[in-house]
Amino acid sequence: MDTRLSPGSTLDGFTIGECVHDGGMGFIYRVTGPQADFPMMMKVPRIGQGQPVEGIVGFEMEAMLLERIRSAHVPRFVAAGDLSQTPYLVTEWIEGQLLEGLVRHAPLPVEQLVAIGAAIGDALDSLHQQDAIHLDIKPDNILIRPDGRAVLIDFGLSHHARLPDLLAEEMRRAVGSAPYISPEQVLGVRNDPRSDIFALGVTLYELATAELPFGSPQSVSGLRDRLWLEPRPPRAIRPDLPAWLQEIILRAIEPVAARRYPSAAQLAYDLRHPEQVVLTDRADRQGRAGVFTHLKRWLRAAGREGEVMAGAPARQLEQAPIVIAAVDVAHLDDDLQLALQAAVRRVIEHAAGARLTALTVIKPTAAFDGESLDKTASGIHLEHLVRLRHWAEPMNLPPERLSVHVLEASDKARALIEYAQANHASLIVIGAAHYSEPVLGLGRSVTTAVVEQASCSVYVVKGSAAVLAAQD
Amino acid sequence: MRKTRVRIALLSDLHANLEALDACLRHAKQQSIGRFAILGDLIGYGADPVSVIERVGDLVAGGAIALKGNHDEALSRPDASLTPEALAVIDWTRVRLSSEHLAFIAALPLMVREHDACFVHASADAPHEWRYVSDDAAAARSIEAADAVWCVVGHVHDQMLYYQGAGRRLMAFTPSSGTPVPVGRHRRWLAVAGSVGQPRDGNTAAAYAVLDTTAASLTFFRVPYDHASAAAKIRAAGLPERFALRLEGH
Numbered sequence: 026m027d028t029r030l031s032p033g034s035t036l037d038g039f040t041i042g043e044c045v046h047d048g049g050m051g052f053i054y055r056v057t058g059p060q061a062d063f064p065m066m067m068k069v070p071r072i073g074q075g076q077p078v079e080g081i082v083g084f085e086m087e088a089m090l091l092e093r094i095r096s097a098h099v100p101r102f103v104a105a106g107d108l109s110q111t112p113y114l115v116t117e118w119i120e121g122q123l124l125e126g127l128v129r130h131a132p133l134p135v136e137q138l139v140a141i142g143a144a145i146g147d148a149l150d151s152l153h154q155q156d157a158i159h160l161d162i163k164p165d166n167i168l169i170r171p172d173g174r175a176v177l178i179d180f181g182l183s184h185h186a187r188l189p190d191l192l193a194e195e196m197r198r199a200v201g202s203a204p205y206i207s208p209e210q211v212l213g214v215r216n217d218p219r220s221d222i223f224a225l226g227v228t229l230y231e232l233a234t235a236e237l238p239f240g241s242p243q244s245v246s247g248l249r250d251r252l253w254l255e256p257r258p259p260r261a262i263r264p265d266l267p268a269w270l271q272e273i274i275l276r277a278i279e280p281v282a283a284r285r286y287p288s289a290a291q292l293a294y295d296l297r298h299p300e301q302v303v304l305t306d307r308a309d310r311q312g313r314a315g316v317f318t319h320l321k322r323w324l325r326a327a328g329r330e331g332e333v334m335a336g337a338p339a340r341q342l343e344q345a346p347i348v349i350a351a352v353d354v355a356h357l358d359d360d361l362q363l364a365l366q367a368a369v370r371r372v373i374e375h376a377a378g379a380r381l382t383a384l385t386v387i388k389p390t391a392a393f394d395g396e397s398l399d400k401t402a403s404g405i406h407l408e409h410l411v412r413l414r415h416w417a418e419p420m421n422l423p424p425e426r427l428s429v430h431v432l433e434a435s436d437k438a439r440a441l442i443e444y445a446q447a448n449h450a451s452l453i454v455i456g457a458a459h460y461s462e463p464v465l466g467l468g469r470s471v472t473t474a475v476v477e478q479a480s481c482s483v484y485v486v487k488g489s490a491a492v493l494a495a496q497d
Numbered sequence: 498m499r500k501t502r503v504r505i506a507l508l509s510d511l512h513a514n515l516e517a518l519d520a521c522l523r524h525a526k527q528q529s530i531g532r533f534a535i536l537g538d539l540i541g542y543g544a545d546p547v548s549v550i551e552r553v554g555d556l557v558a559g560g561a562i563a564l565k566g567n568h569d570e571a572l573s574r575p576d577a578s579l580t581p582e583a584l585a586v587i588d589w590t591r592v593r594l595s596s597e598h599l600a601f602i603a604a605l606p607l608m609v610r611e612h613d614a615c616f617v618h619a620s621a622d623a624p625h626e627w628r629y630v631s632d633d634a635a636a637a638r639s640i641e642a643a644d645a646v647w648c649v650v651g652h653v654h655d656q657m658l659y660y661q662g663a664g665r666r667l668m669a670f671t672p673s674s675g676t677p678v679p680v681g682r683h684r685r686w687l688a689v690a691g692s693v694g695q696p697r698d699g700n701t702a703a704a705y706a707v708l709d710t711t712a713a714s715l716t717f718f719r720v721p722y723d724h725a726s727a728a729a730k731i732r733a734a735g736l737p738e739r740f741a742l743r744l745e746g747h
Contacts, residue, residue, distance in 0.1 A: 108683045188679075190662070191662045
């Protein structure tokens with residue numbers, strides 16, 4: 026059946042414009058219509074004999090999923106035609122550059138690579154939060170907006186935990202893009218958001234080195250290599266790459282999902298805070314592991330058939346929140362800070378992948394104004410970091426799950442809120458009387474301002490003194 | 498021509514649980530329901546058969562579909578497939594019903610087709626044999642016989658949606674409460690509506706579903722209700738303890 030549309034004609038109120046894509050799966054047109062005040066496009070699948078079944082099912086899956094996702098990182102859904110009569114899908118048209126175009130310029134400068142990686146991490150986090158997994162992340166399916174934000178496109182292979190998976194049966198054999206597909210996808214697993222983290226890792230590797238870590242295998246056995254094969258470390262290809270970036274990339278493409286980042290937000294966090302990345306043996310790998318290590322990995326991989334992955338994406342993310350503790354380091358011993366410690370411990374203990382950022386906000390100090398080290402800006406900064414580490418010690422967190430930060434800002438509330446938002450934190454834990462001086466001109470405490478304006482949840486902790494006072 | 502939106506509330510396996518039924522009917526009121534379909538097993542297990550039958554009678558008077566289930570059938574015909582405890586409740590129920598109640602139950606159909614949908618208590622390929630649609634093969638047989646876009650069944654108490662994916666075999670999908678699932682007319686679907694009056698998955702909330710035939714969308718719901726009262730009535734009536742425990746999630 027020819028599903029081609031002619032420019033100028035109308036379909037369900039949409040006026041068909043230029044055909045911008047004519048490919049194996051179907052056509053894409055620019056369209057206009059009364060529904061939206063943003064540019065739109067219409068996808069129309071090819072239908073009929075000889076068309077691969079993934080084509081139409083993928084089209085259906087994409088329509089179903091986009092209708093449910095609300096995100097700045099996914100094209101907005103406008104309308105879908107009845108699949109049995111006039112199949113089409115109208116979405117927002119995104120202005121941006123396809124990441125594929127940048128791959129040709131790889132290796133990219135570290136700064137650019139990091140910005141792109143963090144933007145994709147944000148996009149994946151927003152998708153995973155809504156119980157969806159893309160499963161076909163690659164430079165072809167990522168647009169970078171002029172403002173630097175990433176938009177994910179082409180959800181034909183995607184999975185949504187609260188919708189029937191039309192592709193599940195078909196995908197018992199691996200379908201995806203050979204260079205980027207995760208080891209568990211090769212085994213037929215379609216419900217693990219960490220598959221997208223793997224694909225992002227491969228993409229970063231490619232942007233950093235202009236090479237693919239696992240090549241572009243054409244056979245199933247070739248695909249299975251990534252279950253055990255250790256890729257060449259990126260720094261062996263490009264020695265000027267920083268060790269922390271190799272650490273991040275190699276952690277993202279670990280063959281076993283549990284050894285990767287537990288959430289895309291945590292990967293983006295590391296890209297944005299290189300100084301906080303904990304370097305392991307991944308960072309100083311110079312070449313591939315030896316034959317015996319590979320043999321051991323191969324044997325382990327052979328037993329991975331039929332692995333069951335943990336829960337829906339949003340449930341997995343509940344286990345991997347980024348938690349910010351706003352600590353007042355000037356009063357470490359008062360009962361409020363102890364209560365804060367206990368509260369944070371309760372939150373962290375129940376989430377195996379939680380990442381804690383202990384944060385303190387101090388007034389800006391002019392540099393070089395002190396005479397001895399403890400009076401200079403860097404001296405004060407260091408002193409606060411030491412205190413934060415001390416505060417966090419009883420949590421007993423492994424280094425990769427803890428970071429400490431000193432922010433300098435005159436508006437403490439704003440600094441906290443912006444930091445939480447930029448890092449996709451799930452929760453801010455803060456003391457009730459914390460930073461009790463009023464916010465300039467507002468006459469409210471920092472805590473009140475944070476509760477009102479933060480984009481994430483806020484857990485307000487009261488010290489035992491406050492509790493006792495209330496009982497009097 | 499403007500199509501009128503038809504939203505059908507699918508309520509199955511009520512099992513004489515008035516608290517659960519009323520909670521679901523209250524919930525359905527918020528869902529702009531145009532039609533009710535009661536998929537059988539009005540009685541059995543629970544302690545409120547009279548009130549439940551009368552509620553369903555009112556719905557039928559208002560145009561609802563109501564079907565007969567195996568527990569309903571057992572009122573007039575001995576059923577060897579029910580457990581002795583379940584049969585004891587049937588006997589307890591029978592003596593509490595009037596001849597009008599019994600006549601109402603006896604007249605219920607086994608299967609109804611309407612709006613591209615086929616409603617049946619058990620399997621559409623042999624409605625009277627009370628086969629459970631509990632795997633993809635059984636679902637395939639039922640879909641085949643139903644000859645409809647949507648085949649909606651009860652009998653099995655856990656909510657489930659069977660569908661044809663990209664492959665040959667039917668896939669089973671465990672729905673989550675409140676998320677509308679697109680169920681387009683280009684495929685065939687089999688929905689197990691879940692049990693209003695006796696959920697068995699450890700979640701005490703009553704189960705039902707809403708089919709929107711215009712939007713081709715199906716939403717499964719779980720509705721919390723006063724299960725403690727329903728269980729207390731079972732105990733007060735001297736019915737088997739097991740059936741009270743089930744309402745409490747055991």
